[in-house]
Amino acid sequence: MSERYTKYQSYGEIKLQVSLKKYTSLRVGGTIDAMIYPHDLNALLGLLKELQEDDIPFKIWGMGSNILASDVHYPGLIIKLDRCLKSVVFQGNKIFVQAGVSLIAMAYLAADHALSGFEFASGIPGSLGGALFMNAGAYKHDMYECLEKILVYRNLRAEWVEKNEIEVKYRSTSFMNHRDWIILEAVFNCNNADKERILHTMEERRQRRIASQPLDLPSAGSVFRNPDTMSAWSCIDAVGLRGHRIGGAMFSEKHSNFIVNVDDAKAQDVLDLICLAQAKVEEMFKIKLNPEIEFFNWSHHG
Ligand SMILES: Cc1cc2nc3c(=O)[nH]c(=O)nc-3n(C[C@H](O)[C@H](O)[C@H](O)COP(=O)(O)OP(=O)(O)OC[C@H]3O[C@@H](n4cnc5c(N)ncnc54)[C@H](O)[C@@H]3O)c2cc1C
Numbered sequence: 025m026s027e028r029y030t031k032y033q034s035y036g037e038i039k040l041q042v043s044l045k046k047y048t049s050l051r052v053g054g055t056i057d058a059m060i061y062p063h064d065l066n067a068l069l070g071l072l073k074e075l076q077e078d079d080i081p082f083k084i085w086g087m088g089s090n091i092l093a094s095d096v097h098y099p100g101l102i103i104k105l106d107r108c109l110k111s112v113v114f115q116g117n118k119i120f121v122q123a124g125v126s127l128i129a130m131a132y133l134a135a136d137h138a139l140s141g142f143e144f145a146s147g148i149p150g151s152l153g154g155a156l157f158m159n160a161g162a163y164k165h166d167m168y169e170c171l172e173k174i175l176v177y178r179n180l181r182a183e184w185v186e187k188n189e190i191e192v193k194y195r196s197t198s199f200m201n202h203r204d205w206i207i208l209e210a211v212f213n214c215n216n217a218d219k220e221r222i223l224h225t226m227e228e229r230r231q232r233r234i235a236s237q238p239l240d241l242p243s244a245g246s247v248f249r250n251p252d253t254m255s256a257w258s259c260i261d262a263v264g265l266r267g268h269r270i271g272g273a274m275f276s277e278k279h280s281n282f283i284v285n286v287d288d289a290k291a292q293d294v295l296d297l298i299c300l301a302q303a304k305v306e307e308m309f310k311i312k313l314n315p316e317i318e319f320f321n322w323s324h325h326g
Pocket residue numbers: 049083084085086087088089090091105123147148149150151152153154155156157158159160161162199205206207208237239243244245246318
C-alpha cells in the first residue's frame with residue numbers, strides 16, 4: 025500500500041497511516057492512508073494533476089480546526105496546506121495571501137501594516153483557505169468584507185474568481201457546493217487605520233474569547249450555526265444540554281455551543297451529542313440546528 029503513495033514523494037513530505045486525532049483541533053478521528061505536505065504551489069498543482077490521473081481519493085485540509093472526522097479509516101490522502109502556501113505580500117492597501125497562512129498570523133500582520141479588516145479574525149485558529157471555504161467570522165464581521173478575488177483551482181487549472189462570482193452567506197459560500205474547488209490564494213483590499221487602535225480592538229476581543237470560550241480543551245469552535253431567531257447556545261441551554269456528556273465528549277459548561285473533548289472522545293460521541301441537541305431543539309422550538317462543523321469521512325454526512 026505504501027508504494028501507492030510514496031510515488032508522490034517528489035511533491036512533498038508524506039506520512040503514511042496517520043491518526044487524525046493528531047491533526048484535528050477536536051483530537052478525534054480515525055486513521056487515513058496518507059497525509060502529504062506539498063513543497064510549494066507548483067508541487068501542489070503537479071500533485072493534484074497526478075492524483076486525478078491515478079484516481080486516488082483525496083481531500084484538502086488547512087489546520088483541521090473545523091472538522092469532525094469519523095472514527096473509521098479513510099482509504100485516501102489528505103493534502104495539508106498549512107506548511108506550504110505561506111506567503112503574505114503587502115502592496116499599499118492590498119494584501120496577497122496564500123491559502124496555508126494562519127488567520128491569526130495574518131490578522132497581526134495586517135495590524136502591523138496599519139490595515140483594518142481582520143480584527144475579528146485574531147482568535148480564529150484556522151488557515152486562510154479554510155476560513156474562505158466557510159466564510160469564517162465573528163463579532164458581525166467576516167472573511168468576505170475586504171475580499172477582492174480568489175485564485176481557485178478548478179477544472180484542472182488555477183484561475184482568478186472575482187468576489188461577485190462567489191455566493192456568500194452567514195458561515196456559508198459557493199465553495200461548500202463545489203467541494204472539488206481548491207482555494208490557493210486571495211487578494212484583500214483593506215482600509216488604513218491607526219495601528220494602536222487595531223491592536224486594542226484585537227486584544228479586547230482576545231480577552232472576550234478567553235472569558236467566554238473553553239480554550240483549555242480540544243474543540244472545533246461553535247458546533248451549530250446560529251438559527252435566525254435565537255442563538256444556538258441559548259437553544260442548547262433551553263433543552264438542558266449545557267454540561268451534558270456522552271462518552272468523552274461534552275457540551276461545554278463555559279460555552280454550550282462548543283463540544284469539548286474531555287476524555288479521549290470518539291467521533292461517534294460528538295456526533296451523538298449533535299444529534300441529541302438537534303432532536304431536543306426541534307421538539308421544543310421547531311428549529312433545525314445546522315452544524316457549522318464540517319463532517320469528514322461519514323457515509324451519511326457531507
Ligand atoms: C477554539 C476555536 C474557536 C473558533 N472560533 C471561530 C470563530 O470565531 N468563527 C469562525 O467562523 N470559526 C471559528 N472556529 C472554526 C475554525 O477555526 C474556522 O472554521 C476556520 O476557518 C477553519 O480553518 P481550517 O484551516 O482549520 O480548516 P479545516 O478545518 O482544515 O477545513 C475545514 C473545511 O475547509 C476545507 N478547506 C480547507 N482549506 C481549503 C482550501 N484551501 N480550499 C478549499 N477548501 C478548503 C476543508 O476541506 C474542510 O471541508 C473556531 C475553532 C476553534 C477550535
